[in-house]
Amino acid sequence: MEDRFSHSFTIRGKHFIDAGKVSTEIKRLLKELGVRADIVRRVAIATYEAEMNVVMYAKDATVTLELTPRDIRIVIDDRGPGIADIELAMQEGFSTATSEMRELGFGAGLGLPNIKKNSDDFKIGSTVGAGTKLEITVFIN
Amino acid sequence: MKLREVVESLHLSVRSGEDRLDQAVTGGYAGDLLSDVIANSKAGNVWITMQVHVNIVAVAVLKDLAGIIIVQGRQPSEETLKKAKEEKVAIVVSDAPAFETGGRLYTLIDGSS
Numbered sequence: 001m002e003d004r005f006s007h008s009f010t011i012r013g014k015h016f017i018d019a020g021k022v023s024t025e026i027k028r029l030l031k032e033l034g035v036r037a038d039i040v041r042r043v044a045i046a047t048y049e050a051e052m053n054v055v056m057y058a059k060d061a062t063v064t065l066e067l068t069p070r071d072i073r074i075v076i077d078d079r080g081p082g083i084a085d086i087e088l089a090m091q092e093g094f095s096t097a098t099s100e101m102r103e104l105g106f107g108a109g110l111g112l113p114n115i116k117k118n119s120d121d122f123k124i125g126s127t128v129g130a131g132t133k134l135e136i137t138v139f140i141n
Numbered sequence: 142m143k144l145r146e147v148v149e150s151l152h153l154s155v156r157s158g159e160d161r162l163d164q165a166v167t168g169g170y171a172g173d174l175l176s177d178v179i180a181n182s183k184a185g186n187v188w189i190t191m192q193v194h195v196n197i198v199a200v201a202v203l204k205d206l207a208g209i210i211i212v213q214g215r216q217p218s219e220e221t222l223k224k225a226k227e228e229k230v231a232i233v234v235s236d237a238p239a240f241e242t243g244g245r246l247y248t249l250i251d252g253s254s
């Protein structure tokens with residue numbers, strides 16, 4: 001394995017057909033790089049939930065994946081409405097998903113809690129009217 | 142137990158992933174809320190759901206599920222089938238509702254172990 005691997009992706013908001021593409025790609029990439037399956041799965045789940053939030057609530061986002069021998073770091077930086085009350089958004093069951101999104105199976109209010117559960121370190125910052133930034137770290141050992 | 146045995150015992154119709162039927166099934170999880178399925182299903186589970194739209198494929202890929210059983214004879218959308226074929230995900234359809242499908246699956250898996 002290289003000492004450091006990094007790659008960037010973009011997510012387009014409102015694009016439900018492509019939704020999950022970036023997390024699926026990241027999963028494939030990490031697998032190819034020889035990362036252990038359970039770690040790949042945790043990264044993929046956290047990235048998927050973050051990706052779906054961009055698709056549902058934001059305009060677009062840049063995703064950066066960084067892999068070192070110690071950890072995997074994913075940063076999802078979106079342009080969108082931002083989150084006014086992060087503590088509330090982090091609560092299990094809290095959701096502002098529309099009825100259309102709920103019909104598609106979104107809106108359990110479990111996305112952000114799932115991200116937190118699957119990361120070893122998780123940071124979330126947001127500016128209302130500008131966007132939201134998530135930093136997800138998963139340790140390799 | 143292989144996915145093929147589940148398909149045969151429960152009389153399911155295979156819509157994609159014909160070449161994935163030799164996969165081992167470790168159990169099942171039923172749900173229509175994607176984040177709930179992501180949080181609580183386990184690798185190798187079959188997923189029983191009413192959802193038919195394309196996003197179910199990514200969930201199955203990310204969680205390494207053995208396959209998706211769509212209940213009540215609902216049909217996967219065109220995009221769902223296209224994506225499932227690309228990602229090699231098995232999608233099968235049950236004419237029975239979720240309760241019955243889950244019950245039969247549970248009995249089948251429980252009886253085999």
Ligand SMILES: Nc1ncnc2c1ncn2[C@@H]1O[C@H](COP(=O)(O)OP(=O)(O)OP(=O)(O)O)[C@@H](O)[C@H]1O
Pocket residue numbers: 049053054056057058078080081082083089090094095096097105106107108109110111112113132175176177
């Ligand atoms: N990137 C984002 N931009 C703006 N708001 C967001 C963003 N991510 C989350 N939110 C807000 O936080 C709430 C909770 O998010 P979370 O992912 O936990 O649940 P959900 O997306 O509503 O449902 P689920 O993820 O279970 O399908 C959302 O309903 C939304 O109001």
Ligand SMILES: [Mg+2]
Pocket residue numbers: 049052053110111112
């Ligand atoms: Mg979400």
